[in-house]
Each structure stands twice: as structure tokens, then as C-alpha cells.
Amino acid sequence: MFIEPNLGGRDRLIRFAIGVFLIAAPYLFSDAALRESPVARWGIPVTGTILALTAFLRCCPIYRLFGASTCRLG
Numbered sequence: 001m002f003i004e005p006n007l008g009g010r011d012r013l014i015r016f017a018i019g020v021f022l023i024a025a026p027y028l029f030s031d032a033a034l035r036e037s038p039v040a041r042w043g044i045p046v047t048g049t050i051l052a053l054t055a056f057l058r059c060c061p062i063y064r065l066f067g068a069s070t071c072r073l074g
Contacts, residue, residue, distance in 0.1 A: 005058035022048025
């Protein structure tokens with residue numbers, strides 16, 4: 001199955017950088033509130049994983065839903 005890319009280079013780079021940061025955030029910051037909150041402990045890394053995965057696959061399902069694209073044509 002071929003997925004048509006809809007993410008441009010800058011968009012991918014930004015998504016990947018933010019994604020990696022969010023995946024590592026609970027481990028980088030030793031704030032007790034961050035470690036005790038299930039949303040912070042699980043939600044932040046999951047969001048980072050989704051961002052990194054969309055950057056890797058060059059396709060964003062939300063962009064596809066709205067017909068948007070940051071990919072240059074041709």
C-alpha cells in the first residue's frame with residue numbers, strides 16, 4: 001500500500017524534533033508533578049511518538065482529512 005506524502009521537509013524536521021523532545025521529556029525533567037500525572041507520563045510520549053512517526057512516514061492523517069499539504073509538487 002502506497003501512502004502519498006503530504007509533509008514537506010521543514011514540517012518533517014519540526015515534527016521530528018518536537019516528537020523526540022516529547023518522548024524524552026518525562027525522563028529529562030524530574031518534576032514530581034510530571035511523573036505523577038498519567039497524562040504527562042503516558043500522553044506526552046505518545047504524542048511525541050505520533051509526531052515522530054508522521055515525520056518518518058511523510059504523511060499526516062489530519063492533513064489528509066482536510067486536504068492540506070506542505071509538500072512541494074514536482
